[in-house]
Amino acid sequence: MPYCDLRVEIKDKKKAVRFAKLLGINYIGLETAEIGERVDEVELVKILVLRPRSDEELRSMIRKVRNKVEVVIVESDEYDLIRLACSDTRVDLLSLVYPRGAESFDHICARLASENNVAIEINFSFMLNSKNRVRTFRALRKVIMLCEKYKTPMIIVSGARDEWELRAPRDLASIASVLGMDVARAIEGVSDIPFNLIKRNREKLSGKRIGDALKVVEGGDLNEA
Amino acid sequence: MKPKVLPPTLREKDRYIVFEVISDGDFTLEDLIKATRISFLSLFGELGLSECGIRFLRNLYDEKNKRGVIRCVHNKIEEVRTALAFIRKVNEVNVIVRVLGITGTVKSARKKFLGQTNLIGYGE
Numbered sequence: 001m002p003y004c005d006l007r008v009e010i011k012d013k014k015k016a017v018r019f020a021k022l023l024g025i026n027y028i029g030l031e032t033a034e035i036g037e038r039v040d041e042v043e044l045v046k047i048l049v050l051r052p053r054s055d056e057e058l059r060s061m062i063r064k065v066r067n068k069v070e071v072v073i074v075e076s077d078e079y080d081l082i083r084l085a086c087s088d089t090r091v092d093l094l095s096l097v098y099p100r101g102a103e104s105f106d107h108i109c110a111r112l113a114s115e116n117n118v119a120i121e122i123n124f125s126f127m128l129n130s131k132n133r134v135r136t137f138r139a140l141r142k143v144i145m146l147c148e149k150y151k152t153p154m155i156i157v158s159g160a161r162d163e164w165e166l167r168a169p170r171d172l173a174s175i176a177s178v179l180g181m182d183v184a185r186a187i188e189g190v191s192d193i194p195f196n197l198i199k200r201n202r203e204k205l206s207g208k209r210i211g212d213a214l215k216v217v218e219g220g221d222l223n224e225a
Numbered sequence: 226m227k228p229k230v231l232p233p234t235l236r237e238k239d240r241y242i243v244f245e246v247i248s249d250g251d252f253t254l255e256d257l258i259k260a261t262r263i264s265f266l267s268l269f270g271e272l273g274l275s276e277c278g279i280r281f282l283r284n285l286y287d288e289k290n291k292r293g294v295i296r297c298v299h300n301k302i303e304e305v306r307t308a309l310a311f312i313r314k315v316n317e318v319n320v321i322v323r324v325l326g327i328t329g330t331v332k333s334a335r336k337k338f339l340g341q342t343n344l345i346g347y348g349e
Contacts, residue, residue: 022247023323128311164319167310171324174306183303 002026003169004194006071006093007047007121007157010166017042019163027198029071029157035205045198047071049095055084062090070201073121077101086112092197093155095121098130102139110146113153119193120147122176124167125159137179144180154181155197156189237278238299243325243338244309246291250318254286254293260315261295261322265308277301282331287339292325294334302327 004027010016013032017039020028026043033044048069052058058074058081065072074085077097085091086109094113096102105120113120120143130136147154156176160166169190176186203209208216246257258281265274278298286293297305309322328334335341 019247019321023321124310128313164313164321166321168323171306171310174303175310177303178307 001191002043002195003191004045004198005029005158005160005166005169005172005190006045006155006194006197007049007073007095007123007159008166009125009159009161010163012163013039013044015163016160016166017044019166023166023168025166025169027195035070036202045070047073049073049075051075052081055080058084058088062088066090067205070198070205075101077104079104079106083109083112086110086118087116088118089116091116091118092201093119093121095123096143098123098126099132099135099139102136102143105143105146107146107150110150110152113147114150117153119153119155119197121159122154122156122179122181122189123159124157124172124175125161125165127175128165141180144176148181148185153193154185154189155194156186239278239296239329240299240302241282241328241331241334242295242297242302242305242309243328243334244293244295245323245325246293246315246320247323248291248315248318248320252316252318252320254281254283254288256316257281257293260312260320261308264311265305268308268311269304273304277304279305285331285335285339292339294331294339 003025005025006029008016008028008030013030016028016030020042021040027045028042029045029047031047033046035046037044046069048065050061050072052061062072071092072090073093073095074091075095075097076082077100082101082104085094096105127136156172158166158172173186173190176189177183200209280296282294282296295305306324309324312320312322314320325338328337
């Protein structure tokens, strides 16, 4: 299974690709990427980070961008917006701004996210640059505990702002496992879960899939079925 | 009288973590050891550091390729990987410490990750 880092905020695309290749990352999510772009054996995924200020703004933003990008990420630290994002199936990834956002995340949000297949982002860059790491780790432990209980998908990302903040995906999984996540699930969080998300969204964008349940199969014979 | 060596069943089981450092400058192994220690202490404290039993195998450090081996207790691998991931700078040089793999013996660490395929005279 290929390794993915769904959120990289490096402005220089070439540098991001070079370091991703060095660290063994197969898919990287960049805001500056084109849909389905591939550079030097590294697949680029077009992501968009939404930072809404109200419910209405969140809804209108998602409506506008859903069919234009491969992964929609909502970033917030307000409880109402977090809860709304958890209940919207069009949101792919929910980024909780540490530590306030993570502290706002509760069992209701975890259950809603699990039901609507919204993944929760575990961001390494937020941990690395946190002014109060103790509070951040404490909030993160709670988020991981809730997501484990309600089987909410979790995706671990580097969130790197420069190339020196990138890390190998297996090392990111180790960090999550130290914070209370099961090791196997942490490895899924950097491989299977983001890969399936990208695959599903690419199929939707190319018209091969309608919604989550229907897949368009070409060349099939109805009489055989 | 010397204390007896513990039998294998009573010894702690070790693992060898082979790592590679990606950097934009030069540094010594001593600097790297210091940075690892600081990172580990700030994350897990003195008790955590003592439980992990970390030791750098100095003779296996390849200064040219910046590859080396760390020995630790078998059930603390994830903690060591985490501490290595949190290292940002070694002696004012930007670094990324990447784990290449984990082995159960020094011999297989040499063979698999350090490119020492010919082990004639190994252990003499």
